[in-house]
Amino acid sequence: MNVAKLTRGLGMIGRTKVGTTAWIQWKTTGCRAVATSATSNMxxxxxxxxxxxxxxxxxxxxxxxxxxxxxxxxxxxxxxxxxxxxxxxxxxxxxxxxxxxxxxxxxxxxxxxxxxxxxxxxxxxxxxxxxxxxxxxxxxxxxxxxxxxxxxxxxxxxxxxxxxxxxxxxxxxxxxxxxxxxxxxxxxxxxxxxxxxxxxxxxxxxxxxxxxxxxxxxxxxxxxxxxxxxxxxxxxxxxxxxxxxxxxxxxxxxxxxxxxxxxxxxxxxxxxxxxxxxxxxxxFRAMSKAADIVFETLHKEGSCVPCMETLHTREDTYAVIDYHKHEQMLDKFQSE
CATH class of the missing domain: 3.20.20.60 (Phosphoenolpyruvate-binding domains)
Incomplete structure (x- = not known):
């Protein structure tokens, strides 16, 4: 991976004009780029x-x-x-x-x-x-x-x-x-x-x-x-x-x-x-309850299979963090 190229690329995203009235500012938090609208002025x-x-x-x-x-x-x-x-x-x-x-x-x-x-x-x-x-x-x-x-x-x-x-x-x-x-x-x-x-x-x-x-x-x-x-x-x-x-x-x-x-x-x-x-x-209380069930099941059963309904799927997690969007950005800069 060319880290310097990726860093420059993310920095160059800067501001992208949308139409004639709005701007989207890209902010990078670690590997996460977040688009914020003009309401960010508040x-x-x-x-x-x-x-x-x-x-x-x-x-x-x-x-x-x-x-x-x-x-x-x-x-x-x-x-x-x-x-x-x-x-x-x-x-x-x-x-x-x-x-x-x-x-x-x-x-x-x-x-x-x-x-x-x-x-x-x-x-x-x-x-x-x-x-x-x-x-x-x-x-x-x-x-x-x-x-x-x-x-x-x-x-x-x-x-x-x-x-x-x-x-x-x-x-x-x-x-x-x-x-x-x-x-x-x-x-x-x-x-x-x-x-x-x-x-x-x-x-x-x-x-x-x-x-x-x-x-x-x-x-x-x-x-x-x-x-x-x-x-x-x-x-x-x-x-x-x-x-x-x-x-x-x-x-x-x-x-x-x-x-x-x-x-x-x-x-x-x-x-x-x-x-x-x-x-x-x-x-937090719901997360704690789910984790308690998982830890107990792993200890007793040696597997998560009996409590799989308690877990977010991989795609559920990816949706929360916009994983695929970030991976596409990485693919773009690695291919250059």
Whole structure:
């Protein structure tokens, strides 16, 4: 293989004019070339804001689906999903094999987020940054700067103590309202693009009750939060109370399976003015179940044949990554 020739060829693709009005930019990520349309002129934050605004206007909550890696993100994108999510718990589980107990670092999350934004540059990515990855406002600022620099559309940050827990576990501890306001202010001040989406998550519902959680939400929005994420909601009326207290502020429902929050449908959420429906680990849980079956079958049977229906075929995988298109490009440059 003539690597120099291939590299020059990919670089020469550059810009190809289409008709008289549109340009296609080719970006190369490893061996993957991605075509992006003129809509790429919008920043990631603008794309996410536009989707949220459309959801609010049409009373049709925006579905944001969790992707634990670039391959999962491509699968979601090809199925028509318009926005992606990287879960802090997902990074802990899938990349590090540890509990979601504040063990992951900023760099751990950046690695996975960067891979997703490079694979799916036109699909906005919302990232869970836990408590901001540090004990000072400077840490929060650095987190925002680094997330924005790699093409993330927005983040959500919570009001738990730094030694945080999964939002659906007991014994969560939260910081004072003032400390969370400092975190939000630091995040807002750090962003370069005013459209970068900053969402405030409160875990106060479980320990302080609805009224206190609503009051916190009011102050978080006043501090500059663009949207709200009330964790571990157990009744639709709780969303309704937040939406009534803060009309026009986008509200997210976290529909994580096997947690405290019932898995309400989009129609039910729309009726209580929820604008965003988040499915943080649905695909990961399905992938884990399938892998568990395969590993057990291999151990017991010595073959994958009994569980072949659990597997993507080779062509299924190729379709996700556009393998044949890339192989044709390689064939072209190797033949010259």
């Amino acid at each position: 920043s990631p934050g603008q794309r996410l804001r536009k989707l949220v605004e459309e959801a609010a206007a049409t009373k049709n909550p925006l579905q944001i689906v969790g992707a634990i890696n670039a391959y999962s993100a491509l699968m979601a994108e090809k199925k028509g999903h318009k926005a992606l999510y990287l879960s802090g718990g997902g990074v802990a589980l899938s990349s590090l094999g540890v509990p979601d107990l504040g063990i992951t670092t900023l760099d751990d999350v950046l690695v996975d987020a960067r891979r997703i934004t490079r694979a799916c540059p036109d699909t906005p990515l919302l990232v869970d940054i836990d408590t901001g990855f540090g004990s000072t406002i400077f840490n929060v600022g650095r987190t925002i700067e680094d997330m924005e620099a790699i093409g993330v559309a927005g983040v959500h940050m919570e009001d738990q103590v730094v030694a945080k827990r999964c939002g659906h576990r007991p014994n969560k501890q939260i910081v004072s309202t003032q400390e969370m306001i400092h975190r939000i202010t630091a995040a807002v001040d750090a962003r370069r693009d005013p459209n970068f989406f900053i969402m405030a998550r409160t875990d106060a519902l479980a320990s302080e009750g609805l009224e206190a959680a609503v009051e916190r939400c009011k102050q978080y929005v006043e501090a500059g939060a663009d949207a709200l994420f009330v964790e571990a909601v157990t009744e639709l009326s709780q969303y309704e109370a937040v939406a009534k207290a803060l009309p026009g502020v986008p509200l997210l429902a976290n529909l994580t399976e096997f947690g405290k929050t019932p898995l309400w449908g989009l129609d039910e959420l729309a009726k209580v003015n929820v604008d965003i429906a988040l499915y943080p680990l649905s695909a």
